[in-house]
Amino acid sequence: MNVLEIKNLTKKFGDFIAVDNMSLTVAEGEIFGFLGANGAGKSTTINMIAGLLRSNDGTISILGKNNAKQSRFAKMNIGMVPQDIAIYEDMTAYENVKFFAGLYGLRGAELNERVVEALEFVGLQDKHKSYPKSFSGGMKRRLNIACAIAHRPKLIIMDEPTVGIDPQSRNYILTSVRKLNEMGCTIIYTSHYMEEVEEICSKIAIIDHGKIIAEGTKEQLKSIITNTKDVWIEVKTTEKVNLAAIQDINGVEAVSVDENFIKINSDTGVNNLNKILEHFMNSHIEIRSLQEKAPNLETVFLTLTGRNLRDQ
Amino acid sequence: MKDILWLIQNTLSVTFRKKKNIVMYLCMPLVGIIIALLAYGGNQGTTLNVGIVNHDNSEITTDTIQFLEGLDNVEISKIAAKDMKDKMTSGKLDTVITFEKGYSDSVLKGQPDHIQLTSIKGAAITGYVKSYLYQFIDNLSTISRAADGNEQTFKQLYSAYQQKDFKLGTHSLENAARSKNMTNQTIGFLIMIMMLSAANMSEIILLEKENRTYFRLLSTPINARKYLLANVIVNMIIMTMQVLITLTVMKTIFHIGLNVSFVDAFFVMLLFSFIAVGLSLLMIAFSNSRSAASALQNLIITPTVMLSGCYWPVEVMPKGLQKIADFLPQRWALDTLTQLQEGQSFSSLYLNYAILFAFAAAFFLIAVYKFSRNNSTQNFV
Ligand SMILES: Nc1ncnc2c1ncn2[C@@H]1O[C@H](COP(=O)(O)OP(=O)(O)OP(=O)(O)O)[C@@H](O)[C@H]1O
Ligand SMILES: [Mg+2]
Numbered sequence A: 001m002n003v004l005e006i007k008n009l010t011k012k013f014g015d016f017i018a019v020d021n022m023s024l025t026v027a028e029g030e031i032f033g034f035l036g037a038n039g040a041g042k043s044t045t046i047n048m049i050a051g052l053l054r055s056n057d058g059t060i061s062i063l064g065k066n067n068a069k070q071s072r073f074a075k076m077n078i079g080m081v082p083q084d085i086a087i088y089e090d091m092t093a094y095e096n097v098k099f100f101a102g103l104y105g106l107r108g109a110e111l112n113e114r115v116v117e118a119l120e121f122v123g124l125q126d127k128h129k130s131y132p133k134s135f136s137g138g139m140k141r142r143l144n145i146a147c148a149i150a151h152r153p154k155l156i157i158m159d160e161p162t163v164g165i166d167p168q169s170r171n172y173i174l175t176s177v178r179k180l181n182e183m184g185c186t187i188i189y190t191s192h193y194m195e196e197v198e199e200i201c202s203k204i205a206i207i208d209h210g211k212i213i214a215e216g217t218k219e220q221l222k223s224i225i226t227n228t229k230d231v232w233i234e235v236k237t238t239e240k241v242n243l244a245a246i247q248d249i250n251g252v253e254a255v256s257v258d259e260n261f262i263k264i265n266s267d268t269g270v271n272n273l274n275k276i277l278e279h280f281m282n283s284h285i286e287i288r289s290l291q292e293k294a295p296n297l298e299t300v301f302l303t304l305t306g307r308n309l310r311d312q
Numbered sequence B: 001m002k003d004i005l006w007l008i009q010n011t012l013s014v015t016f017r018k019k020k021n022i023v024m025y026l027c028m029p030l031v032g033i034i035i036a037l038l039a040y041g042g043n044q045g046t047t048l049n050v051g052i053v054n055h056d057n058s059e060i061t062t063d064t065i066q067f068l069e070g071l072d073n074v075e076i077s078k079i080a081a082k083d084m085k086d087k088m089t090s091g092k093l094d095t096v097i098t099f100e101k102g103y104s105d106s107v108l109k110g111q112p113d114h115i116q117l118t119s120i121k122g123a124a125i126t127g128y129v130k131s132y133l134y135q136f137i138d139n140l141s142t143i144s145r146a147a148d149g150n151e152q153t154f155k156q157l158y159s160a161y162q163q164k165d166f167k168l169g170t171h172s173l174e175n176a177a178r179s180k181n182m183t184n185q186t187i188g189f190l191i192m193i194m195m196l197s198a199a200n201m202s203e204i205i206l207l208e209k210e211n212r213t214y215f216r217l218l219s220t221p222i223n224a225r226k227y228l229l230a231n232v233i234v235n236m237i238i239m240t241m242q243v244l245i246t247l248t249v250m251k252t253i254f255h256i257g258l259n260v261s262f263v264d265a266f267f268v269m270l271l272f273s274f275i276a277v278g279l280s281l282l283m284i285a286f287s288n289s290r291s292a293a294s295a296l297q298n299l300i301i302t303p304t305v306m307l308s309g310c311y312w313p314v315e316v317m318p319k320g321l322q323k324i325a326d327f328l329p330q331r332w333a334l335d336t337l338t339q340l341q342e343g344q345s346f347s348s349l350y351l352n353y354a355i356l357f358a359f360a361a362a363f364f365l366i367a368v369y370k371f372s373r374n375n376s377t378q379n380f381v
Helices: A042-049 A071-076 A093-102 A108-121 A137-149 A167-182 A194-200 A218-224 A243-248 A273-282 A297-305 B002-016 B019-043 B059-070 B081-089 B103-108 B123-147 B151-163 B166-170 B173-210 B213-219 B224-253 B262-285 B290-307 B319-325 B329-341 B346-378
Strands: A002-013 A016-027 A031-035 A057-062 A078-081 A155-159 A186-191 A203-208 A211-216 A228-235 A252-258 A261-267 A287-293 B048-054 B074-078 B095-099 B115-119
Touching: A002 A042, A002 A186, A016 A042, A016 A057, A016 A186, A016 A203, A016 A211, A031 A042, A031 A167, A031 A194, A042 A057, A042 A155, A042 A186, A071 A078, A078 A137, A078 B213, A093 A108, A093 A137, A093 B002, A108 A137, A108 A167, A137 A155, A137 A167, A167 A186, A167 A194, A186 A194, A194 A297, A203 A218, A203 A297, A211 A218, A211 A297, A218 A297, A228 A273, A228 A297, A243 A252, A243 A261, A243 A273, A252 A297, A261 A297, A273 A287, B002 B019, B002 B224, B019 B173, B019 B224, B048 B059, B048 B081, B059 B074, B059 B095, B059 B103, B059 B123, B081 B095, B081 B115, B095 B123, B103 B123, B115 B123, B123 B151, B173 B213, B173 B224, B173 B262, B173 B290, B173 B329, B213 B224, B224 B262, B224 B346, B262 B290, B262 B329, B262 B346, B290 B319, B290 B329, B329 B346
Parallel strands: A031 A186, A031 A203, A078 A155, A155 A186, B048 B074, B048 B095
Antiparallel strands: A002 A016, A002 A057, A203 A211, A228 A261, A228 A287, A252 A261, B095 B115
């Protein structure tokens, strides 16, 4: 059975269309990645799935049941990790998890067991008596996750769970996402970090302006753009590089600058490497290294949306 | 229901684990008692000096004066009309009662008149002489109406009355006035604390929205309605505790006579706590941040508490302000208690209860309407 089915979902804020006639299916056992730039509509979609936001049109089914009509059933089966950390500063880590788990009807010994389990899961068992005031950003993020998993939901929705945290916490979180998945949870994971999504997600939807513009496994997505390749040229200084001139070279699809690298995306069918190098020679730009890259998700994203994932 | 209880339990335990909150919610109401003791406690045993100007030498007048002399803690002195002003301004007399010619005739006719009570002190001081005196005169005129002009019958009825009912009314006047003042002061302060605590507890809703925990709660089986209900119940629990603590401590530790049964007083204050919660929700519904809510609370609570006579008797305020006070729920709560103290039966005050209830209902309805509108514009379920 499909854990999540979205049909023709639309959400407007005034005249602004945040989610535009979106349809999507997430099968059981998947780690489903939502990839999209700022404002693409990821959180809006997720909030509607979790029953926090009302849609203007379309339906959402959780485990085959409409989430508006059977909201209690839907909510009982979802664990929501919100993008903004939502925990109580005046309650200990243990009490936070216990409080939220209790809202799902757990009590007594079972409740205690689940709380301990959730805290262990995110590596906060040693800190269970501490107040979040004393936590680092990463620890708060982990507690934020623990509060959503203690009731063992079938579907866990994580909205950018790794924003602004240390590498140790990030690893902990990624490992626990995989573990949760192995235990049978279906997971929806949104992130700005391409590498993360590429690393853990079994299926990915690329969202832009409230629409899904591509969907599939990593391999399927990459195959969309196998007719191009990436050439990275490292130069001493990028000052003298004329991007427009490179763009004009036959077969070049896109050019961008990343620190000292000139990243050129180019048609595989055209042999233009000589032309490109000629440009650097003629402008007297010192080349330090040259590498050819297989396409990755970043290039897929860039090619499909025409923009970078971050910093816009 | 199970989840609402869980929410309530959690809010209570988090609230009362902080010492600050215990002081604020459970100890502060008692401060009113201490203020009352400081303000009125010293009054015990002092006597009220009443001057009598008598222009109507008759049996009824003499009896009336005798009645006044019989009251505890009242010192009667007969004075000449011309000395009245001097003696009062110099503080030798608290109040002067003037019997004009025709007083006793008017009483005998059943339409008492020609009596004047003059004072430069507040109604708090004279109120009780007045109420006892008027009660006495009322009784006389009732008797005379019953006698229907027949002097013989009147004399019979009157002497019977003197022997029987008369002594009943003369329990310590000063004590009654004092305890009324102290009750007013204590309950007035309690009303203020209740309103402040209710405002504080409702503000948790805004705090949770700012902390985002509110939205997380809505992703659990809790919905906005259950959340609001839990908040209201916690609020009511805290206020009920405040009322119980205050009334109990007043009665058992400080022996301040309420002159009202515990249950009646509790009922009136319970009605008021609904008003306090309703109003606090209303203020939250119209604020979109905690700072806005605090500003609104300061703007509303303190002035209305002052105007409605929680700090001082309304009688000392100008007439215009007293009119405004009639539109304030705090005034109605205090007034209901005062009427009970003055001997009105509990059931005769149903109009007062209805008005108190109407205040609460109106506040709740507007708040809930506004909340649902807020939610629909923000598109939250
Ligand atoms: N309550 C709201 N009222 C008006 N506009 C909103 C509201 N919530 C979101 N939006 C708009 O909807 C669009 C999508 O927002 P959303 O939060 O879903 O993006 P996102 O993909 O999660 O972005 P980010 O990566 O920054 O979290 C944005 O342009 C945002 O400004
Ligand atoms: Mg987002």
